[in-house]
Amino acid sequence: MTGEHAHCESGHGCITCGDQALEMRVAEVDAVRGLAVCVDDAGHAAEVDVLLVEPALVGERLLVHARVAIARVGAEVAA
Amino acid sequence: MRFVDEFRDAELAGALAREILSVVEPGRHYKVMEVCGGHTHSIYKYGVDDLLPENVELVHGPGCPVCVIPMGRVDDGIALAHRDGVIFTCFGDMMRIPGSDGSLLDAKAQGADVRMVYSPLDALRVAQKNPDRDVIFFAIGFETTAPSTALTLKRAKAEGVENFFCMCNHVTIVPPLRALLDSPDLRLDGFVGPGHVSTVVGARPFEFIPADYGKPIVVAGFEPLDILQAIQMILRQLADGRCEVENQYRRVVPYEGNRRALEVMAEVFELRPHFEWRGLGFISQSALRLSDAYADFDAELRWEVPGVRVADPKACQCGEVLKGVIKPWECKVFGTACTPERPIGTCMVSPEGACAAYYNFGRFAREREVV
Numbered sequence: 256m257t258g259e260h261a262h263c264e265s266g267h268g269c270i271t272c273g274d275q276a277l278e279m280r281v282a283e284v285d286a287v288r289g290l291a292v293c294v295d296d297a298g299h300a301a302e303v304d305v306l307l308v309e310p311a312l313v314g315e316r317l318l319v320h321a322r323v324a325i326a327r328v329g330a331e332v333a334a
Numbered sequence: 335m336r337f338v339d340e341f342r343d344a345e346l347a348g349a350l351a352r353e354i355l356s357v358v359e360p361g362r363h364y365k366v367m368e369v370c371g372g373h374t375h376s377i378y379k380y381g382v383d384d385l386l387p388e389n390v391e392l393v394h395g396p397g398c399p400v401c402v403i404p405m406g407r408v409d410d411g412i413a414l415a416h417r418d419g420v421i422f423t424c425f426g427d428m429m430r431i432p433g434s435d436g437s438l439l440d441a442k443a444q445g446a447d448v449r450m451v452y453s454p455l456d457a458l459r460v461a462q463k464n465p466d467r468d469v470i471f472f473a474i475g476f477e478t479t480a481p482s483t484a485l486t487l488k489r490a491k492a493e494g495v496e497n498f499f500c501m502c503n504h505v506t507i508v509p510p511l512r513a514l515l516d517s518p519d520l521r522l523d524g525f526v527g528p529g530h531v532s533t534v535v536g537a538r539p540f541e542f543i544p545a546d547y548g549k550p551i552v553v554a555g556f557e558p559l560d561i562l563q564a565i566q567m568i569l570r571q572l573a574d575g576r577c578e579v580e581n582q583y584r585r586v587v588p589y590e591g592n593r594r595a596l597e598v599m600a601e602v603f604e605l606r607p608h609f610e611w612r613g614l615g616f617i618s619q620s621a622l623r624l625s626d627a628y629a630d631f632d633a634e635l636r637w638e639v640p641g642v643r644v645a646d647p648k649a650c651q652c653g654e655v656l657k658g659v660i661k662p663w664e665c666k667v668f669g670t671a672c673t674p675e676r677p678i679g680t681c682m683v684s685p686e687g688a689c690a691a692y693y694n695f696g697r698f699a700r701e702r703e704v705v
Contacts, residue, residue: 275372306485306594306598307481307594307595320479320482320530321452321455321482322452322453322455322482323481323482323485326533326587326592327586
């Protein structure tokens with residue numbers, strides 16, 4: 256999915272412009288480059304930068320915004 | 335669907351609505367601001383406001399990044415897009431924001447090479463595929479998006495990409511909240527705090543709201559039950575006579591935020607002395623620019639931009655909507671001259687804008703009686 260072919264699904268809100276983020280599951284990890292292939296609940300895969308949540312593990316769920324994972328999702332984190 | 339269905343459960347929503355009803359004082363009017371445009375979108379998409387007592391009013395804050403960009407910055411972007419040899423990249427909503435003489439989409443129709451991207455990383459890839467062109471990324475967004483821009487600039491530097499530039503319009507969330515709280519025409523009882531900004535900055539930066547202004551804030555997720563629960567937590571604090579920062583979105587938001595993201599941002603960005611916000615005017619230290627270490631990537635240093643300050647269209651009342659002073663349908667041009675297809679104001683462009691949320695979910699006019 257490249258920029259040239261991207262389109263905005265305005266009915267769902269724009270995940271990049273609206274400061275929304277999407278939960279995705281890690282499918283493959285390229286630890287050397289700090290990238291991972293992540294899949295959303297609809298089955299769409301995307302290359303995601305995981306440098307901010309390293310180490311990213313296959314199977315875990317990440318919160319992804321503008322192709323960058325900004326948080327892990329799941330167990331409650333310390334208050 | 336796991337992780338989603340449990341936050342959209344109708345029975346739980348009903349239970350929360352009853353709890354909310356039990357904690358509000360009849361005869362008191364509550365004004366709660368949801369800071370984030372994503373919350374505004376969810377509230378009207380799922381009808382969260384229909385579950386609230388009539389004396390609980392939701393006020394929509396300035397948390398939609400495209401809605402707060404002043405027209406002059408759009409004009410500056412369009413001027414850069416028209417330069418020979420430039421590929422101008424931006425997020426989708428940004429392409430439709432009206433400048434003083436058209437939008438980036440209009441500039442594209444006039445021949446400028448404007449391309450939509452989903453992420454700064456996509457823009458960097460465009461630069462790498464087009465080494466003979468200068469590629470500019472129009473960076474916009476709060477602290478949720480800024481780490482993505484920062485990481486991309488670090489990659490560009492590490493990979494020696496010399497034709498990638500950034501026009502930085504990233505903004506920060508705390509200064510406008512302080513400006514709103516200092517605004518004399520706005521009386522708020524509490525805040526639903528921005529969930530995804532808080533994954534980066536944490537909940538701690540909001541401690542000034544109870545400490546300095548005596549108001550509660552609850553950081554919340556974006557599912558309907560997240561928002562309902564956050565409103566219940568705010569009203570419970572008010573009923574108990576408490577005001578503190580609470581974190582409803584603990585499954586994602588650490589109280590201290592994402593330390594690595596904050597470090598990357600600190601390396602790549604520095605605070606601007608001041609920045610203009612639509613409807614709120616100039617706010618000190620409320621936006622980011624590239625640090626000296628990344629000056630080579632700064633489009634505003636590479637090229638001269640007009641930098642002209644442009645007044646908003648007179649008919650448009652986005653400023654008052656952004657401050658929560660009026661409801662979208664109270665604007666003179668809402669739903670008539672200004673629609674999502676032909677927006678006059680920024681709040682009608684992004685789905686997260688309050689006007690677009692009202693329009694798209696059928697809230698053309700609604701007067702709620704205060705009980």
